Amino acid sequence: MENTKTRATLRVFVARLVGTTVFDPLGDAVGKVHDVVVLIRLRGQPRAVGLVIEVAGRRRVFLPLSRVTAIEPGAVITTGLVNIRRFEKRRVETLVVGELLDRVVTLRDGSGQVTIRDVAIERDRGMDWKVTRLFVQRGSSGPLGLRRGETFTVRPDEVTGLAGSADQQGATALLATMEGLKPADLADVLSDLPLSRQLEVAAELSDERLADAAEELSDDDAVALLSGLDAARAADVLDAMQPDDAADLVSALPASIAAQLLDLMEPEEAEDVRRLMTYDEYTAGGLMTTEPIILPPEATVATFLAQARKAEVPPALAAVAFVCRPPLESPTGRFLGMVHLQRALRERPQQLLGSVLDKDLEEVHADDSIGTVTRLLATYNLTALPVLDDAGRLLGAVSVDDVLDHLMPDDWREADDAVTDEMIERSANA
Template identity: 70%
Template sequence: MNQPTARPSTSSRVYVARLKGTAVFDPLGDQVGRVHDVVVVMRLKGAPRAVGLVVEVSSKRRVFVPLTRVTSIDSGAVITTGLLNIRRFSQRATETLVVGELLDRQVTFRDGSGTGTVEDVAMEQHRSRDWYVTKLFVRRNAGRGLVGRRGEALVVDVDDVTGLAGTPAQQGATALLATLEDLKPADLADVLHDLPDNRRLEVAAELDDERLADVLEELGEEDRVAIVSGLDLDRAADVLDVMQPDDAADLVSELPVERASQLLERMEPEEAEDVRRLLAYEEHTAGGLMTTEPLILAPEATVATALAHARRQDVTPALAAMIFVVRPPLETPTGRLLGVVHLQRALREPPHQLIGSLLDKDVDALGPTDDIGKVTRLLATYNLTALPVVDENRRLLGAVSVDDVLDHLLPADWREADDDVTDRAMTRTAHG
């Protein structure tokens, strides 16, 4: 049997051993590093979930790149969104490295036909855009009753073997997270809210950075301040780095001044700069509500490019509905705002069409000091999910989305008001 290659099939299957060493590029085509390993999380039920790549960048430094920031894995190239956290990768207790730990692991075939050695691991992207380990390339070990089959190599489903998960201690931590994995961030936040303080911090510390960031955005002020204050500074800074800048700014503003200052110093410079800019605005103004990372493209971009950006998992549905078209630079504060392209309009056009020809120039822009009342009136009047925020030179500073406005209009304790949601989440957790 020929050993499988890393080239993705029509089902997006990628073999990790062959992926190692593959060049990683940003959207402009510049190489940022090479794949060193793949990080997976074992689950109590179902296939292990692949959560990110360990990428070796300059000076042999290894960093973590979430798979949510990978737009393409193809033969000889991995393409990312360009958002790269350069902090050195630190493996967590519930994470497993495929190349470093799973290759050469001994597994037992469930059909009783003996044992084998894992030589490669295949992951596939599902319709949910999540990646899961689905296949193993295994070579049978010598054993009684296997005459003529010694050394046989075969591809098997991950469910066809046991022994892949590792030590009992690792399995115990995995089992705990597996009971919470399918909960939406808001429901998981309800579960954490009802846990004792120590237990809440233990569970939060075991979540990966992006999952914890999503949960913190759904927690009340007291809970999220307690969690971030209980994490070590570097871990807390990592989590703030992957939060939406407006949510990170809200959280930082709630922390004691000394803790906030320490975290800003440890965050990635670009992320920290976004947070500092947002902290300069009053809370209930367009500047205080906005995110600095909406979907921004140049007029020369195609519809296909715009739709690819809208499909990114880290973009909320409210922000995905509108692409802001500007002159360079494309990072906020950008060049002059030319107009917006609505997702619904883009879906009606051919992929090669330039978005500069689809502009809606009539959407009213906000100033950073405009109050929440004006923001709400404009969103309601024109049935929009987001609005641009510009400076006096019409440079795009960010965008305010309807979900951010709702968060500020609702009472401060609205998350604790729906006991039914908490009861449902706790019931799901109790029964796995």
């Protein structure tokens, strides 16, 4: 353990601090560092006031630095219990990783602009944490995003523009923290950022990656993000989304923007979205996707397994193949039955799907309620159900994750982990 004098002059670089485990006095891990909150003042040294830490359930909470007793390699030690109220950034606060890293600032000595790559905080003799150094770089990213240019440290008072506008910020460091995140976690990070910063990050993401995240955002956040994109880019993102999620999002947009984006989408994708938008939100038709795994009866088990392995197929839909007569685009020819992934794994690769069908299913139609769908999914322990028209053709499939999204309250991403009264009421009334 360091002595008091050593701790008083401890310098911590924030980018390296991110991901560090936070421990209580008993040595139990309570979460990991996600960001650092600082106050940038017109006069005086910027002050670091707390950590944003991620605790169980991906909840981000605020930990005042006054309650941090030590920052050591691989560990942050606190004085006691952490307040689990969700962190909400105030206007006077700035997030180092979310808003400062990659900001372009100007050197007061007249030698030009530099980009902030890291921020150092230190505890002074009064036990307050101050921003004491900026690790900066001249020049910009080179080919393939590689950084180039001289790097050095400066004091905060040696630059101007530290509290600058969003157009002075790049996204390199922030994107690095998002690499490898699951879509739901990426959406959670995006929702914590100002819209201008969200749009900057979105510009650097692929259509598929942004589509995955948009599917996990709340309706309000997704609408704001999509509305802020260039219309052509927004249409490309909608093309990459699951049709049911795209339909939900388009339905929530202002009518003029929705019509424009539908015209810009790929015709086949737009047709699916328009068809799904005709159904009530809380019916099987409103819940279903038009792109499950659909195969003919003469397809083999090996073909099904190859389809299930595709990265773009959601896990709930990868667990089952819907076997139909041609045409295989929804609405298909006559629906014959389902083949479950577990059953397929027990068969020979060359076995025909038509010989291992599960036909013992209660029919679900597009106008059936979400309550009917939920009951059947639970009764038969399924991850997805076929939705048929009156002629017995497959219109689409409802997956268990889509049902859960609609049963949960609108603000479930921000709510406590406990089941809310709204969720119970909605389930009972479905």
